[in-house]
Each structure stands twice: as C-alpha cells, then as structure tokens.
Amino acid sequence: VRLLEGIRVLDVTDELGIWTSRRLADLGAEVVRLEPVNGDPLRRRPPFLRSEPGPDRSLWWAYWNAGKKSVAGDATTLKRLAPSFDALCFSGPAARYDELGAGRLAAGSGRLVVSSVTPFGLDGPFRDWDGAELVAWAAGGAAPLVGDADRAPVIPHGELGLIVAGRYALMGLLAALRAARRDGEGQLVDVSLQEALAFLTSETGLHTFLDDLIPRTRMGSHRVSGGPFGHFPALDGHIHIGAAQPAHWDALARWIHEETGEEAVLDESLRGNLSARFHTHDLVDFFTGELTRRHTRQDLFMEGQRRGVTLAPVNDIPAVLADPQLEARGFWDVLEVDGTPVRAPRGFRGRAPRLGEHTEEVMARC
C-alpha cells in the first residue's frame, strides 16, 4: 500500500536530515531530489561498492536515496519547481537555509510545507553555529551518558543521531501536510539536532537527575539504576541481560542457582524490578557473570529465553546479517547499486536515481 500516494516532495537535504525524504519515498510519496548539475556531494560519501568510488557507487548514497527521482539544477530550478510540490525537505547549516530562500518558500501564501533540520534550530543565540553528528551528541547531553567511565564520552558508530532529527522532521511534516490539506496553508517544521538528541536522554536525563540527584554517569553497558543490566561475558563474546520485571529476575535467579549452586541469589530482598537491586547490583552482576561465562552467546540466548529471562547476544555486523529472525520476517530486499544487487533492509521502492535521470520528466510538468 502506498500510504502517501499522490504526495509530491522536493528533497534538498544533506546528511543531517536525509531520513525524512527517504522515508517519504518508502511511504509512497513521489520524492524528487534536486542535485547540483555536477552531482550531489553526498554521492562521494563512503562506503563504495567494492570500495571503488564513482557517482553511482556510494552505498550510503544508494541507501538514503533509494526510490527517489533526480533532477539536476540550481536555486532557480528550486524556485520553479516548488509551486508544483506539496513539501520541501531541507537539512544543513542555517546559512544554507537562508541561501536557498527556504524561509521565503515556507512563508509564502501557498500550501507548501517546508521541513528543516539544522544543527541548533532556526532561532536562538546559536542558530548559526555549525555541527553535525558528533557535536549534536555533545550539545544534547547524550554523549556523556555513553562510554566507559575512565575515558571520554563516546558516540555510536553509524550516524544514529542524524536519523533521529530526520524522524522528528518527518513526523512534523506529515502532520503539517494534513493541516495544509485542510486549511490550504503550508508552514515551516523546524527541528534542531541538539534538541532531538536531548530528547533521547529523557529516560535517564535531567528531570530524573533533578528528582533524585543520582548522576547517571556512563559506566559501559551497565546502568547505575540497578542490576543485572548490561553486557556479561560469554565464551565467545558478550550477552546483554536486563532483568526489568520481577518475573525476569526470578527466572534468572533460579537459573543461576541451578548452575552455580549459589543460594544467596534466591534471597527475598533481591526480588523485584531492576531498582530493587539498586544497592546490590555489584553482587547480582557478579552472580550473573558466573553463569554467563560458562556458555556461548547462542546457548545463553536460547536457554535464557526458554526460561523467560530478557537477554540477547551482543551481535557484530556479520551476525546481524546472518540472524534467522530477520530472514524469516522477510526483512531483506535487494537494492541495485550501479548494476550490482546488494542486500539491504526492505522498505525502499526501487534504486537510487542517476544524476538528472528525471530532469526532463519532472521539468516538463512544472
């Protein structure tokens, strides 16, 4: 089902907000990416097919632009095309937003919806400050929550923060499209990368800290809030255990007792949800490790799940691609990259376009 059948979107995002336009294409909108005549700079982003660069060989570009159309042009082209579209997706530095005249398009009398992802949002004292993934994790207070206690804060590999900002822009844009259809008026959806990341801290974040003044400092995979929570050693890597609900702990405690003979784990005082073991997490972590280090990740995963313990292996990337669950769900599809089929998460509607592949077709309509 193409949920967004008939909706037309112009795409001038950079890496900061490209989720928005890619997902719009997945959902069935017609998404036209406006590229400079010498090619989108994002076509030069690694990794490349067989590690050989080329305008259609960036796997990054191919994934984030799958199912879109491409028009080669400039700011004049943007002005000409905009009136024929329902939405414009922008991301990048605020200065580029100004250069493109996106604000004027958003404030125009038409029904165009403009979404914007910028490092710090389109107002405020740091509107014009620069930054991307790394700076956003720092500015949103998320980085200091991640990493090992004795080293600098660290951010995950894979630009997972940018995705979050693009998703807030997408939700705002979809809501604004409904209002535009109803009122005949568009608007601006303004997303700050900093705020997107700050929102992600909310489970362990400022408001929790103010309430109990317990700093949720980074401590690897473990949390200060109780145990067992985090990675535990297996024979061949690590397993993640988080005994969130009382029943999870009861099942784990019985298992530890059966395998290690340790009586203390069955103590009534340890029963309950994670925070019931706030003061005893070193102890329960120790007992848990004594169990996990005897088995492989896969054995722990299957036996633990049989017993009703919330746990899962810490997979590396080859293990994710080999996971039978994803296979059974029909999770994978084949994305064509420069004529070569590559396995990728499903959801897209066709390959990424070649530079200007749809210029004639689209310009003829506008």
Added chain:
Amino acid sequence: VTAAPPLAGIRVLEFSQAVAGPTCGRYLAEHGAEVIRVENARHPDNLRYSGSGWLPVDTPWEVVRDTRPSLSTFNAGKKSVGLDPSRPEGRDLVLRLAAVSDVVVLNLAAATAPSLGLGYEDLRQARADIIYCSLPAFGNRPSPYRDFKTWGPNLAALAGIDYLTGWPDRPPASIGNIAYVDFTGGFEAAEAILAAILRRDLTGEGIELDLAQYDAAVTCLGPVLMDFDANGHAQERTGNRVSSMAPHGIFPASGHDRWVAIAVEDDRQWRALCEVAAGEGFASDSRFLTARGRLEAVDELEASLSTWTQRFSGRETAHRLQAAGVPAYPALELADLAVDPQLESRGFHRLGAHARFGQDLFAAYPARLSRTPADVRSASPGLGQHNEYVLGRLLGLDEGERARLIRAGVVFEMPEAPPMKRPYTSWIRHFLRLEGWP
C-alpha cells in the same frame, strides 16, 4: 485566530509500555490528537513499578506509580483510563472505546493482544476504519523470536548498535543509558500512523500496521549492513573517530570529567582552528595541513590538541571555535542542560499540569511547527486520572456503574493523596526560568 492542530478530531487508544509506545502517543498528542492510555494496574507500564527515590518507603503503590519523572516526557498531553482488558467487561469497554476512536497503538508482547481478543480483526468489528498499529519487539506474524522476552536495551545489542559503540581496544561500551531502540520503535509507529491518517482522510480506509521494534532498529544501520554484504567489510566501533576527517572527537576540558566535542570537517576549518590556537605546537605543524596528514598522525594530533583543550572550559573553547567557523560544543552534563542558552531560548524545558505535583517538568517535542505549534499543557496523567471523562463522558457510564466496575476490579481509580512537591521545586526556578511553578 490560531488554526486547529493538524490532528484535531483524531482519538488514539494507547496500550503501551515504557518508551516505544508512549513516545508514539506523545508525538500524536503534540499534533493535537486526543490520546488515551488504557492502563491495567495488574500489568502496569514498567515505568510505573517504581517512582521517585525520595518517597517514604510506606508510600502506597497507587501513589508511587504516578511519580517517576520520565513518565512526564513520555506521556505529556495524554489522558489515562485505568482498565483491565483481560476481564470480559473490561474488554467490552475497550471495544466500545475503539468504536469512538481512530487509531489504536499497542507495544505489548506479541501474544498479548490476540489473547485478550484485541487483535486487528476484533477491533475492526468495533470500528471498520480503525488504524491498528502493533509494535511488539519481533512483530506479530510467526517468526523464530516472536515470543522471546525482550526490551529496548536487549534489542540494541541484538541489532549491532551496542557492538558499534565504544573503543576499538576494548569490549563494546554499548549505547548504555540511551534507550535508542525504544525511540526508533516509537518513531516507526508514529510515522506509519501519520501516513495512514493522511490516506484514510482520502479513502476512508483503515489499515493494520504490523511493525517490529527489532526491524526498525536494524533499518537504521542500512549502509553499514550493505558494506558487509557488498564488500565483506565488517565495520567496527571506532571511538569517536571517523575515516574521512580529523580531529573528530571529544576532548578533555578544564574541570573534573568535563569535555568538549570538536569536529574538523575540512582543511579550511583546521586552519581556522590553528588561528584560534596560535602558538601551540600543532598549530604550526605542516604535517597537519591536510586531512590525510592529520589522519595518518591522528594519535599525536589528538594528544596535542588535548593539551590545549584541557586548559579552557568547554564553553570557552566552543565559543572561540564556533566564532571561527569550526564545529564544537561542550559535552553537556545533565545539569548543564538546565542552563544551556540555546535550549532555554527555544523553550526546550516545559512545565505542565500534574495531578500529584501540581506541575511537572518534561522535554519539549523537537519538531516546531510555525503555524500550528504544539501546545501540550499537561504532564503525565496519573493511572486512571481520566476515568470520569473516558468512561462517563465518552461511554456514558453513570457514577453508580463506574463504582460497581471499580468494586469488581475491572476499573482502577486514582486514589486521592496529599499533594506532593518535587525536591527541587524551591530552587530550580532560579535555573529554569519558566512560568507557572507551583
């Protein structure tokens, strides 16, 4: 005259746990939907099992369950009805509610909704054009892990995200305190529901959206997965380094455990940094003038940059570098978020009505709409706070009937308790300058 919010007239029933389902509902509430949490006190939201750490140990759970601070960010702007859908009368009430609703979102275990007789087909009988979005960890259809017990942090491990987070010379640090995968589930659901509403407006048709939190998480790693499939290249965690630029890291600032993030994207930005740091050895080192040179000697580069950054506060370094066009920001500690000038200027911290505390803090929704801005005024509801509205006004149950359902254990009410104060209420106003402190 302000325009009606985009989702005016849309009612959402939410059966949810912790973060994924609740954030989905929160986003829809921000756009003007009426979102009703259907909460079973016998199997409550995980986040209701425990409350504020400072509560006296003899506080009844019926009060404790409304106090956890993170509830407000995940549930601001919603209503709550306390209802056990596993009782026949409770299920009947859910179906009657569905008949006057537009969307149902559930992030329960896969087996739960069908076992309660609340699958898509059941609810479609009550409301033909219902938009039904289920979000269990592994989807509703049969699959190897469908009935596995899991939650967000497990899924981050399973999806490869934990493995990719940390230092190359150590075991994975994991994404730790950030509930990333719970959030991606909430996004996935809200995006699909919004698109389904747009379609229903035109076609009058509802839809079943069978989503899986695990699938949603793995999708985020697209190019990383493709790199292995196409090239046999298994990407690894890299600390804060990236292959294309340097310096790109989080460096020590003055003070204990204080840090500043610096990302130099090109040679022009490097020269700008060197002007700011004029006189430092690295600033005149010709090896560092090109990205290739900086990447080749990245250990040395980072070490010498650190000796410079640790002499200043992160705020000072960031101001000087940003003035020169170099991306930088102090790595904010939680308390720093309360006084960050940019977050304050954009109104990131919000206060809303709360039944136990008068007002409670929550984080603003990050999508700011210019013409139909979000205007959520209430923090998290207490469990059962809106029974009278939901069961009385929407379903027409009179007071006697509601009292009978409470006695029968089908409906859970929110007992009255003396008003409470968050411990920070007296001093936080000096930092968070917000209107309306109790």
